[in-house]
Amino acid sequence: MQGVLDKSILLSVQELTVNFRAEAIVARALEGVSYEVRQGETVCLVGESGCGKTVSALAILGLIPQPPGEIPGGRILFMGQNILELSEEELQNLRGNHIAMVFQEPMTSLNPVFTVGEQIGEAITAHQKVEGDELRERCIRLLKDVGIPSPAERLKDYPHQLSGGQRQRVMIAMALACSPQLVIADEPTTALDVTIQKQILDLFKTLKSKKGMSLLYITHDLNVVANIADRVYVMYAGIITEQGKKRDIFQNPCHPYTRGLIASLPARSKRGEALHSIPGTVPDPAYKPRGCPFHPRCTYAVKKCSEEFPEMLDCGDGHLSRCPVVLSSERKTNTIRTHEGPHYSDL
Amino acid sequence: MLSFIGRSVIQKLVTLFLVSIVSFLIIHIAPGEPSQVNPLNPKFTPEIVERFRKAFHLDKPLHVQYFYFYKDLLTGKTTSWKDNQSVLKKIWERFLNSLPLFIVGTLITWTISFPIGIRAAIARGGIYDRSTTFLAYLLISIPGFFFAYILIIFVVTRFHVPVIGMETFGLREATTIHMIMDRIWHLLLPSVLGATGGVAILSRYVRSQMLEVESQDYVRTAKAKGLPPEQVHYKHALRNALLPFVTMFGLILPGLIGGSVIIESIFSWPGMGRMAYEAILARDYPVILTVNFISAVLVLAGTFLSDLLYLMVDPRIRL
Ligand SMILES: Nc1ncnc2c1ncn2[C@@H]1O[C@H](COP(=O)(O)OP(=O)(O)O)[C@@H](O)[C@H]1O
Ligand SMILES: [Mg+2]
Numbered sequence: 001m002q003g004v005l006d007k008s009i010l011l012s013v014q015e016l017t018v019n020f021r022a023e024a025i026v027a028r029a030l031e032g033v034s035y036e037v038r039q040g041e042t043v044c045l046v047g048e049s050g051c052g053k054t055v056s057a058l059a060i061l062g063l064i065p066q067p068p069g070e071i072p073g074g075r076i077l078f079m080g081q082n083i084l085e086l087s088e089e090e091l092q093n094l095r096g097n098h099i100a101m102v103f104q105e106p107m108t109s110l111n112p113v114f115t116v117g118e119q120i121g122e123a124i125t126a127h128q129k130v131e132g133d134e135l136r137e138r139c140i141r142l143l144k145d146v147g148i149p150s151p152a153e154r155l156k157d158y159p160h161q162l163s164g165g166q167r168q169r170v171m172i173a174m175a176l177a178c179s180p181q182l183v184i185a186d187e188p189t190t191a192l193d194v195t196i197q198k199q200i201l202d203l204f205k206t207l208k209s210k211k212g213m214s215l216l217y218i219t220h221d222l223n224v225v226a227n228i229a230d231r232v233y234v235m236y237a238g239i240i241t242e243q244g245k246k247r248d249i250f251q252n253p254c255h256p257y258t259r260g261l262i263a264s265l266p267a268r269s270k271r272g273e274a275l276h277s278i279p280g281t282v283p284d285p286a287y288k289p290r291g292c293p294f295h296p297r298c299t300y301a302v303k304k305c306s307e308e309f310p311e312m313l314d315c316g317d318g319h320l321s322r323c324p325v326v327l328s329s330e331r332k333t334n335t336i337r338t339h340e341g342p343h344y345s346d347l
Numbered sequence: 348m349l350s351f352i353g354r355s356v357i358q359k360l361v362t363l364f365l366v367s368i369v370s371f372l373i374i375h376i377a378p379g380e381p382s383q384v385n386p387l388n389p390k391f392t393p394e395i396v397e398r399f400r401k402a403f404h405l406d407k408p409l410h411v412q413y414f415y416f417y418k419d420l421l422t423g424k425t426t427s428w429k430d431n432q433s434v435l436k437k438i439w440e441r442f443l444n445s446l447p448l449f450i451v452g453t454l455i456t457w458t459i460s461f462p463i464g465i466r467a468a469i470a471r472g473g474i475y476d477r478s479t480t481f482l483a484y485l486l487i488s489i490p491g492f493f494f495a496y497i498l499i500i501f502v503v504t505r506f507h508v509p510v511i512g513m514e515t516f517g518l519r520e521a522t523t524i525h526m527i528m529d530r531i532w533h534l535l536l537p538s539v540l541g542a543t544g545g546v547a548i549l550s551r552y553v554r555s556q557m558l559e560v561e562s563q564d565y566v567r568t569a570k571a572k573g574l575p576p577e578q579v580h581y582k583h584a585l586r587n588a589l590l591p592f593v594t595m596f597g598l599i600l601p602g603l604i605g606g607s608v609i610i611e612s613i614f615s616w617p618g619m620g621r622m623a624y625e626a627i628l629a630r631d632y633p634v635i636l637t638v639n640f641i642s643a644v645l646v647l648a649g650t651f652l653s654d655l656l657y658l659m660v661d662p663r664i665r666l
Contacts, residue, residue: 061570061571063567063570063571067472088576092573092574092575093573094573095570095571095572095573096571096572096573096574097573100571100572101571103564103567103568103571105564108563108564108565109564109565109567109568110565110568111565111568111569111583111586111587112565112587112661112662112663113586113587113590113660113661113662114583114586115662122572122574122578123572126572126573126574126575127573158662158663160662160663171568174568174572177572
């Protein structure tokens with residue numbers, strides 16, 4: 001880890017709270033979520049489906065539908081500016097231009113009635129005065145950058161003529177159109193075949209090192225995290241449960257949820273054994289349990305867990321966890337041991 | 348493409364043939380016969396009835412009658428049983444009367460429904476959306492004839508808009524300009540009234556289409572690119588929301604002949620709808636069946652047209 005801490009902070013989400021209101025029911029999708037993305041860094045937001053990852057990404061672009069959504073608290077500072085206070089025009093200037101997003105579903109995220117060329121071109125002309133041949137050239141270069149063969153012909157294609165992987169490449173090309181400082185990728189490989197997943201992931205890595213942008217990569221797959229992340233935020237039921245450098249998270253996970261996720265990985269060393277999985281499911285954000293939201297599924301849970309909402313505790317060197325039980329018990333014996341499981345030191 | 352057209356045309360011809368049989372059977376199986384229009388009328392002696400039946404082949408078996416009828420129809424020789432006039436000529440005259448009503452009504456319906464529906468969808472849940480929703484349901488639930496009388500009472504007493512017929516009686520010698528103005532003036536109320544129900548229903552439909560499209564992922568993508576709201580709504584969303592209406596557009600065609608029986612009756616408009624209605628009362632089979640046949644042709648032509656239009660506007664459909 002070379003001097004990540006020195007890099008200036010590009011995005012800082014602070015105590016962000018998002019609710020969705022339906023009649024009298026309030027779904028607390030995010031409850032005081034904080035995270036940071038620094039210049040040139042790849043940050044992974046990881047957690048099971050339904051824990052609020054997409055909502056937190058949409059909030060950054062000002063795309064939470066209001067109503068039913070509401071943002072009663074928090075700040076989202078991007079280059080020092082609070083996004084939550086921007087006007088609609090200022091948001092438009094931000095979207096695609098400074099912060100771009102790649103969505104989960106390449107099949108439905110492209111407009112079926114416009115050609116690839118039109119849709120990429122539009123991502124450029126929304127922010128820059130480019131037209132004619134120059135625009136075309138730039139679209140072709142973007143498609144080439146994301147590894148689409150014979151890009152000039154592809155410009156005339158409609159989305160349905162492309163495979164899932166190619167569509168996601170087009171989405172990525174669109175995101176890169178104005179060379180944004182931050183790219184948010186919301187589970188960009190979840191809907192794709194395994195072999196294609198690997199290619200897209202590699203593409204992100206290549207592009208990142210070539211263009212030097214920051215990447216906020218959202219996933220539920222720890223393998224992907226192990227592959228791409230500099231730093232990791234683990235999310236559960238609308239809160240951050242653990243955060244730290246990739247090494248800390250994989251080699252010294254301090255939250256039972258993180259440990260459960262790691263244990264559920266199909267590890268090379270354990271081939272043949274039944275896969276572990278965390279019992280139960282993510283709670284509905286409208287009916288979260290009192291205390292630590294994870295306690296009903298937690299094997300470490302004690303009485304206190306159902307009563308007190310856990311604070312974020314320091315495990316040292318920017319590694320934070322929201323589980324007092326693990327920390328106190330394992331500190332007493334003075335062994336914050338490497339969790340048994342796959343070793344990611346080679347990653 | 349060509350094979351699609353060929354296949355489609357053949358399919359439609361087969362359908363048309365089946366329709367011609369079914370409609371012929373329905374008419375003949377329905378109770379009552381032209382010769383019994385008024386059995387109490389002393390002029391209808393058994394001999395006259397018999398002669399009448401013979402003249403119109405009513406004494407022959409059904410399949411022979413069917414053959415005679417469609418032979419006449421296809422050679423354009425069908426005549427009305429009521430007044431012995433050529434049916435096609437009759438229909439053509441009435442058609443010309445109905446046409447302006449149809450065109451103006453359709454234009455009003457389509458040009459008003461879309462802006463209303465689209466705006467309601469974009470500002471979903473707002474005052475505008477809620478009041479148009481209320482109005483639409485009000486207009487849908489009020490019976491047309493009742494609404495017509497309310498309208499007639501208010502508008503006629505206030506603005507003296509004509510409510511009877513297509514033109515002022517005895518205006519033959521007036522100048523052309525005057526006559527055209529008179530015609531338009533007469534068109535006003537029936538076409539507005541005819542369009543009201545259409546606007547209420549179509550604007551709802553536009554709204555729900557638009558709402559559905561607005562929640563699609565690609566609309567979110569368009570927003571995430573930083574496009575201005577006009578482009579998000581009127582380019583990315585609207586273009587997709589319009590697709591199903593292309594289909595509807597072809598289906599307007601049959602409305603050409605159907606006309607509106609109620610509107611035409613209320614306003615004594617000598618149009619197609621009223622003619623068909625009167626023909627049914629008089630059991631004037633040739634007129635009924637011809638109108639029926641022409642509507643079937645128009646329906647099939649309409650669906651064919653929508654298929655072609657769909658092919659043109661939706662890039663996902665290629666043959
Ligand atoms: N537009 C919305 N209306 C109501 N609830 C929503 C909406 N968007 C998200 N939610 C709720 O917020 C929670 C978090 O969703 P999401 O961020 O999509 O999870 P994920 O981590 O799988 O991306 C879910 O329980 C979901 O039901
Ligand atoms: Mg998601």
